[in-house]
Amino acid sequence: MIQSLRQDRTEEGANMNFEISREPLDTQSIIDKVVQREAGAITTFIGTVRELTAGKKTLYLIYEAYESMAVKKLEQIGREIEERWPGAKVAISHRVGKLEITDIAVVIAVSTPHRADAYEANRYAIERIKEIVPIWKKEHWEDGEEWIGNQLETVAYPKGKPEESDLDE
């Protein structure tokens, strides 16, 4: 499935720097995508599956994505970064499916001419993912399971979509 998706995007000439993957993420290959002669820094964020959340033990997670839209939104984040931090190059891969504790869920690599921008832009990318990219995780515990980001309704969008203030953190 993911193979055919990848092939389609290559045929369309789409940007392969942004992807949803069913396979374990290879951090180095994602870093390699942002290597550029103009860069003085590459920052890499690796998001991993944590065992304890608020004292509760997670057994494993299931990540699910609205894949076609998720890729578009990752590409949008890439464009936003390139506008805010000129010269930046971005690659983001997010995994879906069943992930065990310590598995890598997301890798973000950003290269920029100077290091401060690489840190800032990378932080921006992960915060934006948590706001606008249609990916959900279901936590599985010893005594149950729950889709995160819904029933508690800690995040709600009364106007039906994120507003500027939501997006700026």
Place this chain on the structure above:
Amino acid sequence: MNKVMFFAHLRDTVGEESVSLDLTGKTVAEAKAILSEQYGVNLDTVMAAVNEEFAGDEDVLSDGDVVAFIPPVSGG
């Protein structure tokens, strides 16, 4: 006709990844009301996407539009 997609807890509640129904001419808000009634899901805090872009409650649906209901996301 329109394809309507559900994700995460919404899909679990509805029991389908997607359904097909005619929402042509309806606003997103009207579509939410129809689906809430029909499938017993609460869409009050759920975002809608039309053709893979976030849409507002007042946006009007056209024939063939793909509507997706996006619960608050939890990626990363």
